[in-house]
Amino acid sequence: MRCVYNSESNTSDPIDKESIPTSASADRILLPDGRYMEYRVPGIRGLKTSLLEEFGICLLTYDIPGFGESDPHPSRNVESSVLDILFLASSVGVNGKFWVLGYILIYSLRS
Numbered sequence: 055m056r057c058v059y060n061s062e063s064n065t066s067d068p069i070d071k072e073s074i075p076t077s078a079s080a081d082r083i084l085l086p087d088g089r090y091m092e093y094r095v096p097g098i099r100g101l102k103t104s105l106l107e108e109f110g111i112c113l114l115t116y117d118i119p120g121f122g123e124s125d126p127h128p129s130r131n132v133e134s135s136v137l138d139i140l141f142l143a144s145s146v147g148v149n150g151k152f153w154v155l156g157y158i159l160i161y162s163l164r165s
Contacts, residue, residue: 080094080123081093083141083146091119091125092116092122092124093114093115093116093146094115095112095146096112096113096114101113116142118130118135
């Protein structure tokens, strides 16, 4: 897979209210069960894309069901999550082995 990075995300500025990822900065795929899943390449805003490119890393993140622009999955479990990730990886051209990392970002929007 060849990642195409947006120069807008090639920054080291701290995340602020204006840089919170939204559906305008993401793509969505239609899953086999009819739900939509939102994802981003690169996955973390504020991360220098030149560093990712130097090491040949394609960083891809997605919103879990019911968050962001991903549709809810009422009977979500580990197996359904794995199937979602495999479908996403296949859809964007990831082939062979890949790593899966979990993280959560919590934004505080205090005035």
